[in-house]
Amino acid sequence: MEDALGAMRLDRELDPALFRAIVDQAPVSIILADRDGVIRAWNRASEALFGFAAPEVLGQSLDVIIPERLREAHWKGYNRSLASGETKYAGRVMTTRAVHKDGRRLYVDFSFGMLKDAAGAVVGAMAVGRDATERYLAERAGR
């Protein structure tokens, strides 16, 4: 039997507090937003990438890092994914424009996924990102 929360795949002897630490210390930005698009987890790499400290964004809308022009399309897709429990971006990397706290443009290689609870209900959505700004600008300059 598969355990919906992944206990089968993650060593049962591990201190549960370590999973919080894995999320927080992961070498990539991990953002969890709830069904309302409110940020519920924002790890260290997210602080480094976007410039916002976690207390500045926990409880805030994802809009803080979404360029204004892209918000409407973002939320349309977000709500569609929540309703269906699936993202059309599964298995893909999306290089997406985002906003740093200081206002400058970032380009981020994002992977998106849904987060489900033990009963299979969609709790929210996850974004895992790596900074792609340098590569993106170099590629654009080379075109």
Add this chain to the structure above:
Amino acid sequence: MEDALGAMRLDRELDPALFRAIVDQAPVSIILADRDGVIRAWNRASEALFGFAAPEVLGQSLDVIIPERLREAHWKGYNRSLASGETKYAGRVMTTRAVHKDGRRLYVDFSFGMLKDAAGAVVGAMAVGRDATERYLAERAGR
């Protein structure tokens, strides 16, 4: 005060079981190995990427996905990172050759990081990976 396990950065109201679910359901491969290089967490995306189901690799050495020729260099770097508590790959993406269960070559964009407990002691190392095989082979063909 900063909480070493990241409670400051991750919503305190979240069910702690959700952090296990975030690791397991993350849209990228997340592997945790302990100080001995033994695999302690292997999420769904790791199963999809490398072909090994978690029960096949939990408790096994990372060698299962490391090409034989690269193992010596891998473990030298691994032990150096554990001893210093830092990885020289911080903030970088390393495209690395890896082995699928069926024997075929994979190329994986890895980010590496250390995992520390609340006291700051190094518990192990994390690898976060995305499949880069298609891109790598296309780039090589284009050269």
